Amino acid sequence: MFPGSKHEWLGAELRKQIEPLDAHTPLSTERELAVRYQVSRATVRTALRGLEAAGIVYRVQGAGTFVSDSTVSKTLTLTSFSEDMRRRASRPDSRVVVAGEVPAGSVIGGELRLSVDDPVVRLVRLRLADDEPMCLETSYLPAVLVPGLLGEDLSSSLYEKLDTLGIRPVRAEQVVTAVTTEDTEAGLLVVPPGAPALRVQRIGLDHRDQPVERTTSLYRADRYDLKFGVRREPLI
Amino acid sequence: MFPGSKHEWLGAELRKQIEPLDAHTPLSTERELAVRYQVSRATVRTALRGLEAAGIVYRVQGAGTFVSDSTVSKTLTLTSFSEDMRRRASRPDSRVVVAGEVPAGSVIGGELRLSVDDPVVRLVRLRLADDEPMCLETSYLPAVLVPGLLGEDLSSSLYEKLDTLGIRPVRAEQVVTAVTTEDTEAGLLVVPPGAPALRVQRIGLDHRDQPVERTTSLYRADRYDLKFGVRREPLI
């Protein structure tokens, strides 16, 4: 019960218990769970809502709560490349191609809500999975937010570094397009020029809705796909 | 207050009021809203949670609730091509390429949880936006769920037709990949063979987590991108 709230702990507890169960297996009723774990039904419902949002269970009024059929994939959450690769059971690595400080310019400045001449850190990295080139990633960060970042080893997880600086994107807006690779990109990704690729452009926002990161990822189409879940109505 | 629940009505009401406001404008406090609308604070919080999930507001403990900066895009929800195009202010249309009933087979059967020889309706349509080819869409539906569908006009919204049959996908699992078009596909989409395209494979699930639809959409890369929002943690 250490982490924080009860519903959080209960959610994690239920997750573990649900893990081995078959799809469509009914859980105990909310009222039963409330008694068993000595919490109010409201707390149980909060925990279950989290599991529902994560695509782990589904609920039918009048019938009960059941284990979701997640043979396909988990609901997409905001993850870093490193997390993503580890989830795919691959060994992530990265090589820094370019790292430096430049003026934001109009495009990046506009997206990060900076002036055109405000400094940003520009970071181009080639991301590898099991030593195979996977993705070419260009990140822009407001320089004032990441003092000293350029002096550190940038081949590990950028998100973890940002976390230690107190920078935590909780939400992101993404735009996905299909493109063909340019010559230099193809060379770095070790694919023929003109090979298809998935371009994911992301603006990461913190808990106050402030942009903290703008990243463009160019994934090799033959080695990467994007899986995620969507809902008809936002979950309440 | 007609539609249903109070929080739903309140959410819609607040949506309208927020519409013209600038980003980061603070809303009234939860306690104030509760008094003003004569509801409990719990109801206000449920309504706000919905707006937060929809990417309309963000909340900061100790500070308040604020209008989100949604210059980029709205959070992705499960939409049909027709809805999507209308939201982009385009006039959607479609031409039926193939429509018929076939045995499910192992792949489609597996994904729709049917036997290999259960009948499915197969529907290939070329989707147009403002009379320009946009997307080639292949849908599979369990035949038992959609009796008489093949006798109807299939050039309008399929989702709306399904709705009248009581079939309502509330959730979907999607896989997005970048591909290059084959010759026949390229011909239909009126692009050079080998042109890049975005392939979106979707399995639509109803409120009981039963697959009701399996659609593969092939979008012209030069005319379509996929925008959506993601969160670090599922919203509770």
Next chain:
DNA sequence: ATGAAGTATTGGTACGAACCATATTACGAA
């Protein structure tokens, strides 16, 4: 002015209670 400490405000968590809406089950009439 500047910074530190304390106070008030605001959203977050949790409890308990009652009732509503939908699904399922049990039952009884045809």
Next chain:
DNA sequence: TTCGTAATATGGTTCGTACCAATACTTCAT
């Protein structure tokens, strides 16, 4: 058996209350 109806179970909504945690503001000493 079959079908419709009633009873029951289950999640959904709403209320009220109290307290916690993070933030913003005020005050005061330096």
